[in-house]
Amino acid sequence: MDFHRYCQEKCAASGSSFYYSFLFLPAERRRAIMALYAFCREVDDVVDECHDPAIAATKLVWWRQEVGRVAEGKAQHPVGLALQDVGRSFSLPTEQLLEIIDGMEMDLTQSRYLDFKGLSLYCYRVASVVGLLAAEIFGYRDRQTLKYAHDLGMAFQLTNIVRDIGEDARRGRIYIPMDELKQFNVPAADILNSRYSDNFSALMAFQVERAQRYYEQAFAQLPATDRKAQRPGLVMAAIYRTLLAEITAENYQVLHQRIALTPVRKLWIAWKTWIFA
Numbered sequence: 001m002d003f004h005r006y007c008q009e010k011c012a013a014s015g016s017s018f019y020y021s022f023l024f025l026p027a028e029r030r031r032a033i034m035a036l037y038a039f040c041r042e043v044d045d046v047v048d049e050c051h052d053p054a055i056a057a058t059k060l061v062w063w064r065q066e067v068g069r070v071a072e073g074k075a076q077h078p079v080g081l082a083l084q085d086v087g088r089s090f091s092l093p094t095e096q097l098l099e100i101i102d103g104m105e106m107d108l109t110q111s112r113y114l115d116f117k118g119l120s121l122y123c124y125r126v127a128s129v130v131g132l133l134a135a136e137i138f139g140y141r142d143r144q145t146l147k148y149a150h151d152l153g154m155a156f157q158l159t160n161i162v163r164d165i166g167e168d169a170r171r172g173r174i175y176i177p178m179d180e181l182k183q184f185n186v187p188a189a190d191i192l193n194s195r196y197s198d199n200f201s202a203l204m205a206f207q208v209e210r211a212q213r214y215y216e217q218a219f220a221q222l223p224a225t226d227r228k229a230q231r232p233g234l235v236m237a238a239i240y241r242t243l244l245a246e247i248t249a250e251n252y253q254v255l256h257q258r259i260a261l262t263p264v265r266k267l268w269i270a271w272k273t274w275i276f277a
Contacts (some may be wrong), residue, residue, distance in 0.1 A: 003078040003079070003081040003082045003085070004031050004034070004035070004082055004085070006038070006078040006079070006082070007031070007034045007035045007037075007038035007078070007079060007082045008034050010034075010037075010038040010041055010042070010079070011034045011037050011038060011041070014041055015263075016037075016041075017236060017239045017240060017243070017261070017266055018037055018236055019037075020235065020236075020239065020263075020266045020267055020269075020270040021232040021233070021235035021236040021239070021270060022034060022037075022232060023267075023270065024231075024232075024235075024270070024271075024274045025138075025232060028086075028089060029090075029137055029138065029139075031082070031085075031086055032086035032089065032090050032092075032137045033134060033137050033138075033232070034082075035079065035082035035083050035085070035086050036083070036086075036092065036130070036133055036134065036137065038079045038082065039079050039083060039097065039100070040100060040126075040130060042063070042077075042079050043060065043063050043100065043101055043104045044104055044126075046059045046060055046063070046104065047060075047104050047105075047107045047108060048107075048171070053108045056108055057105070057108055060101055060104065060105055060108075063101055064098060064101055066080045067080075067094055067097045067098055067101070068094070070083045070084045070087065070094070070097075071094045083097075086137075090136055090137050091136045092133055092136070092137075093133075096129050096132065096133055097133075099125050099129050100125060100126060100129055100130060102125050103122055103124075103125025103126035103127075103129070104126065106121075106122050106125070107173065110122075111172055111173045111174065112173075112174055112178055112188075113175065113177045113178065114177065114178050114179060115177045115178070115179045115180075116177050116180070118177070119175060119177050120154070122157075122175075123153070123154050123157040123158065124150075124153075124154070126157060127153035127154060127156050127157035127160075128149070128150045128151075128153035128154055128157075129153070130153055131149040131150060131152050131153030131156070131233070132146055132149050132150060132153070134149065134232070134233065135148075135149035135230065135233075138229050138230050138231075138232055138233070139226075139229040140226045140229060140230065141223075141225050141226055142223040142225055142226055144221055144222075144223050145221075145222060145223060145226045145230060147221045148218045148219070148221040148222040148223075148226075148230070148233075149218075149230075149233070150218075151214050151217045151218035151221065152214075152215070152218040152233050152236075152237060154214045154218075155211050155212075155214035155215045155218055155237070155240070156236065156237075156240060158207065158210060158211035158214060159211050159240045159243065159244060161175045161176070161207065162204060162207050162208055162211065162244065162247060162252075162254065163243065163247065163254060163258065163259065163260075164254075164258065165191065165204075165254050165255065166191075166194060166254050166255040166256055166257065166258070167258055169191050169192050169194070169255070172192075174188055174191055174192070176191070176203065176207065180203065180206065181203070184199050184200075184202050184203035184206065185199050186199050186200050186203050191255065194255040194256045195255070196252075196253070196255060200252065200255075201251055201252050204247075204252035204254070205248070205252070208244050208247065208248055208252075211244060212241070212244065215237055215240075215241060218237070219237075227277065228277075231273070231274055231277045234273055234277045235269070235270045235273045235274055235277070238269050238270075238272075238273040239261065239266050239269050239270065242261060242265075242269055243259070243260070243261055246259055246261065247259050
């Protein structure tokens with residue numbers, strides 16, 4: 001089996017906007033980021049597609065062991081073999097790969113967050129750590145770029161939360177902090193039962209505004225010397241910020257549907273951003 005092809009197909013099949021940000025990379029970096037993304041998809045799918053938490057937990061234990069095998073040069077899974085291969089050229093610390101699994105595992109034990117501080121730990125593990133690893137793959141000269149990568153990861157995850165709120169609710173999960181639901185007088189039952197209200201719109205506007213602040217904060221921390229190398233993140237940010245604008249324009253109608261950009265539009269945004277970033 002061609003393990004890099006497996007990762008490419010995994011990325012393409014996901015329909016993720018991230019795929020479009022990888023297309024313009026040189027082959028070696030593209031293989032590495034697709035291996036990392038395929039790893040994230042594999043462990044995320046364990047949680048989302050396995051309805052028995054005990055079985056999902058067992059599968060995540062297997063993936064922890066596979067990360068250990070990657071470090072030892074004894075990987076078994078196609079994604080593990082791909083990570084093992086690209087690890088010869090790029091720094092993908094075992095500890096950070098395991099921390100991504102830690103984040104996915106939180107979904108097995110926690111379906112609500114009391115406040116943004118608690119949610120931030122989840123976002124860090126499932127997104128900011130990925131951003132830090134991606135920054136290593138894309139390359140940087142100034143360590144300030146790692147602060148950019150951290151905050152950009154947070155922005156991406158906050159965007160995902162807004163986009164997927166209805167889909168997550170159908171899985172019994174609400175990522176909007178409970179104190180913010182209370183602040184905007186939106187009962188959890190409204191989200192679980194797809195009930196819209198002016199209060200819900202105000203709550204979502206607050207979530208979008210916070211995500212946008214993280215984008216701005218990330219951009220402000222990206223050194224000019226690393227801007228070209230980090231263009232994939234800028235491409236992804238352009239796609240995701242366009243998505244947030246679409247969601248806002250549709251008055252946050254995200255409980256009963258998943259608002260998304262078309263593949264052609266994503267590709268256009270990706271090309272334009274890559275050329276002019």
